[in-house]
Amino acid sequence: MSDTDGKKPLGLGGAPRSGQVKQSFSHGRTKSVVVETKRKRVVVPTKPGAAGAGAGGNQPSLGDPSKRPAGITDAEMERRLAALRAAKAREAEDAERRAEEERQREEERQRRREEIEAKERADREREEALRLKAEEEERAAREAAEAKAAAAAARKAEILGTRSRAAVQAEEKAAEAAATEATQPAAAPRANANSAEETRGGASAKAPLSPRKTDREREDRDRDSRKGKGDDGRRSGKLTLSAALEGEGGRTRSLAAMKRKQEKARQKAMGFGQKAEKQSRDVQLPETIVVSELANRMAERAADVVKSLMKMGMMVTMNQTIDADTAELVIDEFGHKAVRVSDSDVEQVIDTVEDKAEDLQPRPPIVTIMGHVDHGKTSLLDAIRKTNVVSGEAGGITQHIGAYQVRAANGSLISFLDTPGHAAFTSMRARGAQVTDIVVLVVAADDSVMPQTVEAIAHAKAAKVPMIVAINKCDKPAANPQKVRTELLQHEVVVEAMSGDVQDVEVSALTGKGLDNLLEAIALQAEVLELKANPTRAAMGAVIEAKLDVGRGPVATVLVQNGTLRKGDIFVVGEKWGKVRALLSDKGEPVDEAGPSVPVEVLGLNGTPEAGDVLNVVETEAQAREIAAYREQAAKDKRAAAGAATTLEQLMAKAKADADVAELPVLVKADVQGSSEAIVQALEKVGNDEVRVRVLHYGVGAITDSDVGLAEASGAAIIGFNVRANATARSAAQQKGVEIRYYSIIYDLIDDIKKAASGLLKAEVRENFIGYARIQEVFRITGIGNVAGCLVTEGVARRSAGVRLLRDNVVIHEGTLKTLKRFKDEVKEVHSGQECGMAFERYEDIRANDVIEIFEREEIQRSLT
Structure with a gap:
């Protein structure tokens, strides 16, 4: 509707009104905010009958119809008015509810403020009482000490004959009186403290007697009783021996010293600062130990350990290594007990755990097929796979894996181990891994026993595992299985057909004859052995083969012997360690865990292990690192001992071989010894057979002229780690063309050195x-x-x-x-x-x-x- 029609549109009317609203926050804070409100225009209906009668005078009129918007009937108007009244009622109820909630919140805030104020008041009163008690104890201790000093001075004066007997007696009496006063219970301070707590809130409260006033009165008395001094307290005349013994002219304690003493007394009164009782520890002591590590194991300060060594005549730092005998002397001096351990003790964490009988469960047998390669060992393995693997999955088996599982006709699993050569098998047995449970000896029926067959028999007997003889190639016309059984008698292998205890099966890898009988013989032998393992313990297994994959890194094929190997386990294998990143089955499928007698590929090693190494799961990464480092060092020492007895010709040949290796010479200067040693160790690992980094010198401190001179003579670069070159060294480096590089992060340093060494590699x-x-x-x-x-x-x-x-x-x-x-x-x-x-x-x-x-x-x- 427009104004030209004589009717006003519905809407908000009137000018906005301003006012203030008081906002309340936590902890009693309030804030006044200016707000503006606009009034809402409300259409109020007139009373029935006030506007006259409607049509015919029978129905009441709801307001003036001329002022009502077009199209609004009486019923609609009545509905709108009813809705308006209901809205007003709801607004009134909401306002009352908000007012009640605001009142409750205000009461809660007031209650919290009162609680906080009461708590703070109690804390202040308690601190004041403790302070008064500490001051009183300090005053008593100071008076007792002064009395004791006065008595001692009097005795000395009496001996020297410079004082009279009467003066000595007078001072002794004064000392006794002071000591008596110091030993009396301090009841007055406590009473004063209680009265202070009771009357703290009042304005007319009476302050307790402060010990400072007593100290001032005593100082006045001492000043008056001094001899040879004026009214201003200054010493007059010469300083005699008796005056010096009396304490006159001596140094007085500073205000800072007094404050420190008061603070110490207050801490002592509150129970802080008390020295803990020294504990005697059992310190594990290896053959050599770093000084800082020795201090850490004794729970002593490294500076104290260095000081003790210097008293013994050894000028060492906390980063240097000492022998076990010297360390034992230091341990005894600090009151601890030395426990000698060997470096090999780190491997005790992987000792074999005794398995309980109730935890043991049956496991599949591990079978190794051995024999002459010309007797059909590989063909027999292929025939077993084709017989027991679904035709659609025959090509899915990874051929380079040295171990795999097949399922026999009766549903039992059998783990087959492929050992390509006798050396790997011998090494595996020598490590005591006990990988193989049964050996299948393959002998060709037309060739009979060959020299390598005899060698395989010797390996099986050395391993002390049962054998099953598989007489292969029985489909050939020249086959003579009886000849094979007879010739085996010469090597103490008596088969069942010859009244012995060794099973023999006639098979043919070409036609598949006897393969089921061979699997049944293996299952029977496994049943006799009663093979069991504990799948709940930490996993242990043997590495069948290992390689370095371009995309996946070091990969090891592991045959789990005991326990269950799971994804995420931390393990150590030989001189390497790692964390299981992924497990792959013999079919190349990812699995989450591998139980006993299950072959898997393990990813996540930090290096490539050797075939035959034993894998053991440990609890922490630190243990794995420590064991791997010990084994690596032991291997280095063994190689060094083997190479110690070299001849001059061998040394010359080695020098000639080293001449073909490109070297990158560097000088390292760091801020601390630990950083320099860490950098040198990291740089020694950079390089390969063609290039390496040679650290000519490393030390601690700023880069000097001598460092620049050495770098110029050797054509090396200078590396500064958190240090800088002095002015003369900088100018000398610019004149001589020596490169100086500064680093504060060791990773950036190593990356740059790798890039520089890469430039020396041949294309x-x-x-x-x-x-x-x-x-x-x-x-x-x-x-x-x-x-x-x-x-x-x-x-x-x-x-x-x-x-x-x-x-x-x-x-x-x-x-x-x-x-x-x-x-x-x-x-x-x-x-x-x-x-x-x-x-x-x-x-x-x-x-x-x-x-x-x-x-x-x-x-x-x-x-x-």
């Missing part, structure tokens, strides 16, 4: 094959020699490329081309399908049907990883 030469050509005819040309008439069969032939001459797929020559012609013209390249003439540089033994391989060499710059 890798890579060959790219670009074509093949076949010699069709050979022509003899005077002045040039033999020329091959060739047809380029693949790719392209280039004049600048390298060539190889292949005869019956065997390389008989490698060199370069002397000429490349096409239709008597020298050309740069000839494409596939075209004929050309080729002549080799300084080589003429070429024949028809020989193949020429054309390739190009490409240099690729390498870098250290």
Whole structure:
């Protein structure tokens, strides 16, 4: 509706009103905020009958219809008025509820303020009482000490004869009186403290008697009784011996010293600052130990340990190593007990745990198939896989895994172990891993027992495991199984057919004959052995094979012997350690855990272990690192001992071999000894067989002129870790062209050194094959020699490329081309399908049907990883 119609639209009317609202916050804080409110225009209906009667005078009118918006009926108007009244009622109820909630919140805040004030008041009163008590105890102790000092001075004066007997007696009486007063119970201070607590809130409260007033009165009395001093307290005349013994003219305690003493007394009264009773510890002492580590194991300060060693005449720092005998003396001096341990004791955490009988559960047998390679061992393994693996999964088994599982006809699992060679098996047995439960000896029925068969029998007997003889190739016409059984008697292997206890099965890997009987014999032998293991303990297994995968890093194939290996376990294997990042089954599928007799691939090692190493799961990463470091050091010591007895010729040969290794010389200066040693150890690991980092010198402190001179003479760079070169060293380095690099993060330092050492690596030469050509005819040309008439069969032939001459797929020559012609013209390249003439540089033994391989060499710059 518009104003031209004579009706006003509904809406908010009136000017906004301003006012103030008081906001309340926590801890009694309030804030006044200015707000503006706008009044809402409300249409109030008139009373019935006030506006006259409606049509016919029978129905009451709800207001003036002329002032009502168009299209609004009486019923609609009544509904709107009812809704308006209900809204007003709800607003009134909400206002009352908010007022009640605000009142309750205000009461809660007031109650909390009162509680906080009461608590703070109680804390202040308690602190004041403790302070008064500490001051009183301090005053009593000071008076007793002064009395004792006065008595001692009097006795000394009496001995020297410089004082009279009467003065000595008078001072002794004064000392006794002071001591008596000091030993009396301090009842007055406590009473004063109680009265102070009771009357703290009043304005007219009476303050307790302060000990400072008593101290001032006593000082006044002492000042009046002094002899030889004026009214101002200054000493007059000469300082005599008796005056010095009396304490006159001596130094007085400073205000800071008095405050420190009061603070110490207050801490003592509150129970703080008391020295804990010294504990005697059992300190594990290896053959050598660092001073800081010794102090840590004794729970003593490193500075105190260094001081004790210096008293013994050893000028050492906390980062230096001392022997066990010296360390034992230090331990005894500090009141502890030394317990001698060996470095090998770190391996005690992986000692075999005694398994309880109720925890043992049956496990699948581990079978190793041995024998002469020509007797069909590999064929027998393939036949077993084809027999027991679904045809669709036959190609899914990873061939390079040395162990896998198959399921027999009766549903039992069997773990087969493939040992490619006797050396690996012997090494595995020598480590006591007890990997194999049953040995299947494969003997060909047509060849009978061979020398390597005898060697396999010896390995099986050394391992003390039962054997099953599999007589293979029984399908051949020349097969004679009885001859095999007879010849085995010569090596103390008596089969059941000869009234012995060794099972024998006639099989054929080609036809599949007897494979089921072989699996049944293995299951029967496993049942006799009653193979059991504890799957709930920490896992232990043996490494079957290990390799370094380009995409996955070091990978080890492990056959779990005891316990369960799970994802996330921390383990140590040989000289390496790691955390299980992933487990893969023999089919290449990821698994979360592997129980006893289950072969898996383990990812997550920090290096490649050796085949035959034992894997043990430990609790913490620190234990794994410690054990691996000990084993690595023991191996280094063993190699060093083996190489100690070298001859002069061997040393010369080694020096000649080292001459081919490129070196990057550096000087290291750091802020502390620990940082310099850590940097040197990290730099020693940078490099490979072709390049290495050589640390000429390392030390602690700023870079000096001598460091610059050494770097100039050796062509080395200077590395400063949290240190800088002084002014003279900087100018000398600029004049002599010595590079100085500053670092504050060791990782940046190592990365830069790796980049610098990578520049010393020789570029890798890579060959790219670009074509093949076949010699069709050979022509003899005077002045040039033999020329091959060739047809380029693949790719392209280039004049600048390298060539190889292949005869019956065997390389008989490698060199370069002397000429490349096409239709008597020298050309740069000839494409596939075209004929050309080729002549080799300084080589003429070429024949028809020989193949020429054309390739190009490409240099690729390498870098250290």
